Amino acid sequence: MVDMTVKIGNVTLKNPIMPASGAFSTELAQVMDINRLGALVAKTVSREYRIGNPPPRVAELECGMINSIGLPTKGIEYFLEHQVPDYKRFTPPLVGSISAQTADDFEAMTRDVDVPEVDVIEVNISCPTRNPGGGNFAMHEDHTFNVMSRIRKATAKPVWCKLSPNAGDVVAIAKAAEAAGADALVIANTILGLKINIDTFRPAIGNKYGGISGPGVKPIIVRMVHQCSKAVKIPIIGCGGIVKVEDVVEYMLAGATAVMMGYIIFRNPSGMLAILDGLEEWCRKRGFARVADLTGAMIDEPPMETFAAAAAPIR
Amino acid sequence: MGDVFASAPFIVGKSEPPPIETDIPAEEALCPVISHDWVNEEYKHLVVAASPKALTVRPGQFFNLLCPSPDAGELWLRRPQSVYRIDDAGGRIEFLYKCVGRGTRGLATLKAGDRLNIVGPLGVGFHLDPSWRNIVVLGRGVGLATLAPISQLAAGCGVGVTAILSARNRDFIMADDLFGEVGTVVPVLDSDRSSDVENVERILLGLIAAKRADAFFTCGSNRLMQLMKRLARQHGIPGQVAMEQVMACGLGPCYVCVRTFEVNGRKELRRVCIEGPVFDLQEAVGW
């Protein structure tokens, strides 16, 4: 038996496998037993109804996909009245994800979702299709610190801060979020990109720019997880491009305590549970009694002297 | 787990099909390809062995297919295809599709004995009211594939079916044999201009006058949908349309597949994958 539990601050998850916000809803229960997941992560909500961006909302890339959904939402009231009770038909803890255009509204939204049924508040300050002054606070450490401090004062619940890989210095943002009192970091949201349809000469998606996700982003995000894990003490949740057991192991070795996955749900709706089973099997085979022991276990020595390395056997 | 990353289908644990669990209506499954033949130069007919759960598919529902890559690159998104025939006794489901881009070209490379990874059955299918004695289905191109199972189901229930099949020319009239088995086929073609909206309108008005149109079903052409919508409104005939949109998850969470609908003058977005693909004809907007 492998102990699959992981601790993120004062929240214990029965395993480190979570869906990513925007790729998950209780509708996934059509194809899988969602009670087996470490936590359920709701789609980002904002205060008012938002229609979202014009379709097409996704396109395929060489390395994954690009999307610009535009955070459509039925608004906070609908979320609390209908979606939260729907999530509570299932057993894993509920992570509610919130977004707002201003720090004032972020603070108010935090109070609004501070209800007993919501176990964790994930703060989406990193939607790549928003600008730094209007929701994409994670582009700048001052914005991040300011908004996260306001949120921290508004709730005693665990607050997970979702960072943007588009920021110039992600480590500075991570430190700002920690200093402001975030309980954990989710690294990361999607990477801003552009795909052009060469038949029509127009952008391939309706909103022109969109967020890249899928396997191509993984090495970039694993690097960010590692850099941030060296700079902060709070737990990190790795997110980006996970499609197999080995990807989860890599994220954990880099310093992640748990992971979230979006793209794999589109490709293989049974993938998250297959990865969960596979991860336990991997730990068992490698002699790990606790999956949590993988966190930060990457051997991080100074590089070898070049002649010595070039004379060494191939690993 | 090594092949998960490659275009090879993800092996989903056990090879035995899981028992039907009523609370999990759809599944990801690997289906052996039984046959896969060209119908004409653009369309292919794919027959796969289906699990018991896949066989619960209803007319108008669809599967999301993980197509092999046709080239050196990777395909990242599934391709939705509606069910074309449900062979309960033979344990098979069939698809009829047009090769249009990388996904369908990749799908076309599958050979008998290969395995296809499918997710489904998905979405809301067609509704057949027991009071209807005669229905009219009007489809163009691959839309006919979507309309075939409801026509079969209707005929099986003793309902009269008139199938107006629109295509470029004779070679592209799909599945007329299948429709012929279940009802009256009226081919309308671009080649002799019988597919012109005015002519199709004359045919539909004739069917309405002859009391052979208790309900309308359409798929595959915006032009024909607008025609049917107008006539259905004028004559108080209930109608259903199967719609398409680019998808990612095919299951509801991602909100990629939205289309515009209008109810009492108010526009709203609905997800084709879970609120459709079949919608009320009068609420569909189109272009």
Ligand SMILES: Cc1cc2nc3c(=O)[nH]c(=O)nc-3n(C[C@H](O)[C@H](O)[C@H](O)COP(=O)(O)OP(=O)(O)OC[C@H]3O[C@@H](n4cnc5c(N)ncnc54)[C@H](O)[C@@H]3O)c2cc1C
């Ligand atoms: C519910 C549903 C049922 C369908 N049933 C059938 C069927 O029975 N037979 C058939 O031939 N076709 C059907 N289609 C259309 C089929 O999904 C597309 O032709 C196919 O996805 C094209 O993929 P591609 O890579 O070959 O083309 P490309 O044009 O290269 O595709 C690029 C991207 O756009 C998406 N896309 C392109 N056209 C469509 C479209 N019309 N609908 C949805 N996504 C599209 C693709 O999935 C892919 O993600 C159906 C679509 C839907 C939504």
Ligand SMILES: Cc1cc2nc3c(=O)[nH]c(=O)nc-3n(C[C@H](O)[C@H](O)[C@H](O)COP(=O)(O)O)c2cc1C
């Ligand atoms: C269609 C789609 C919708 C998304 N919606 C949200 C969202 O509402 N809130 C959010 O924080 N992230 C959202 N994301 C980002 C994902 O949660 C995740 O960070 C990203 O996709 C990287 O993970 P992946 O490569 O496993 O998909 C969305 C991603 C996709 C593809």
Ligand code: FES
């Ligand atoms: S394709 Fe994801 S909601 Fe329809």
